Amino acid sequence: MSDPQSWGFLRRFLVGKHPGRTLMRIVVLIIAVVAFYKWVAFPVRASGDSMIPTIQDRQVVLAWRMNRFSPALKRGDLVVINYAGERQLLLKRILGLPGERFAMRNGAIFINGEIIPEPYVQFQAGDWNRAEILLEADEYFFCGDNRSMGLANHYATTVKRDRIMGKVKR
Amino acid sequence: MKRPVLALLVLALTVGGYFLTRDDDAAILTRQLRRIETMGSHQSGEGQIPRQARAANLRELFTPDTSLLIRIPDHGERKLSNREELMDVVRQVKAGVDAMRLEFLDPKVTVFADRRVAEARTTLRATIGENANSQQLFVELKVQWRREDGNWAIEGIETIRTVGR
Numbered sequence: 001m002s003d004p005q006s007w008g009f010l011r012r013f014l015v016g017k018h019p020g021r022t023l024m025r026i027v028v029l030i031i032a033v034v035a036f037y038k039w040v041a042f043p044v045r046a047s048g049d050s051m052i053p054t055i056q057d058r059q060v061v062l063a064w065r066m067n068r069f070s071p072a073l074k075r076g077d078l079v080v081i082n083y084a085g086e087r088q089l090l091l092k093r094i095l096g097l098p099g100e101r102f103a104m105r106n107g108a109i110f111i112n113g114e115i116i117p118e119p120y121v122q123f124q125a126g127d128w129n130r131a132e133i134l135l136e137a138d139e140y141f142f143c144g145d146n147r148s149m150g151l152a153n154h155y156a157t158t159v160k161r162d163r164i165m166g167k168v169k170r
Numbered sequence: 171m172k173r174p175v176l177a178l179l180v181l182a183l184t185v186g187g188y189f190l191t192r193d194d195d196a197a198i199l200t201r202q203l204r205r206i207e208t209m210g211s212h213q214s215g216e217g218q219i220p221r222q223a224r225a226a227n228l229r230e231l232f233t234p235d236t237s238l239l240i241r242i243p244d245h246g247e248r249k250l251s252n253r254e255e256l257m258d259v260v261r262q263v264k265a266g267v268d269a270m271r272l273e274f275l276d277p278k279v280t281v282f283a284d285r286r287v288a289e290a291r292t293t294l295r296a297t298i299g300e301n302a303n304s305q306q307l308f309v310e311l312k313v314q315w316r317r318e319d320g321n322w323a324i325e326g327i328e329t330i331r332t333v334g335r
Contacts, residue, residue, distance in 0.1 A: 084294030
């Protein structure tokens with residue numbers, strides 16, 4: 001390593017022929033990455049089995065940030081919910097939309113009194129029940145895909161639109 | 171050429187020094203949250219006397235009529251309506267919980283225009299137990315202060331409902 005020629009190669013390899021330009025590129029890259037994560041998309045690592053089989057425990061997914069230009073949320077969208085100050089997030093599926101009547105009977109989802117198909121659910125529950133509620137104008141009902149878990153161990157409830165931080169595209 | 175550079179340097183040092191040393195209300199309130207973290211936390215091997223003594227200092231940070239409304243998902247709701255009730259709960263927790271660490275994450279403090287009341291939004295991370303057996307709990311909090319005789323004291327803490335009705 002004391003060979004001046006190898007130092008020259010290493011230096012050239014690390015900082016390039018023009019160190020000033022290399023530094024500028026690094027600064028631009030850092031700004032671009034920070035801006036991307038802050039305003040465009042952010043990585044989320046799933047923790048737990050509530051979204052199996054769609055998302056596995058410890059799987060990392062990219063969530064696209066919601067903003068005023070984002071398209072409206074649809075039933076079946078995977079979303080990231082701000083549960084506690086962006087420190088604890090929930091990764092769930094939107095089932096009920098604003099203004100709809102939502103109910104859960106023996107694990108099946110009823111929207112405005114009619115059952116909806118859920119192809120993403122492979123582990124069905126028999127005892128998940130929720131009385132019918134009318135979702136407010138900015139309120140969504142969310143739930144995980146793994147219905148084999150007990151409902152008590154699962155977040156399956158309502159959330160306001162401003163708590164939905166991002167959308168996961170699958 | 172040298173004078174403008176010197177003037178800029180002096181300006182930068184002055185501005186930097188101001189921001190580093192200023193003691194505004196928001197900084198005071200953030201420090202209070204840090205004190206609560208210290209007083210409210212204890213380790214497994216720590217004796218009852220030091221942990222209770224440290225927790226007793228929490229009293230000075232709260233108004234006598236302080237109110238607490240803590241809703242923890244799956245653990246129900248607890249409402250406290252004065253400082254003595256709060257201190258009772260603190261004593262019980264200190265005696266009954268083996269180890270606990272409190273952290274107020276990302277506090278955003280707002281001091282209102284009259285500088286008599288202030289509010290903070292923060293996420294409380296409570297770690298119960300130590301090492302592999304520890305459990306973490308996250309709740310989003312609203313902390314409210316009132317200024318009396320020049321001193322800030324907490325008059326209310328409330329958990330913010332983020333999901334569900």
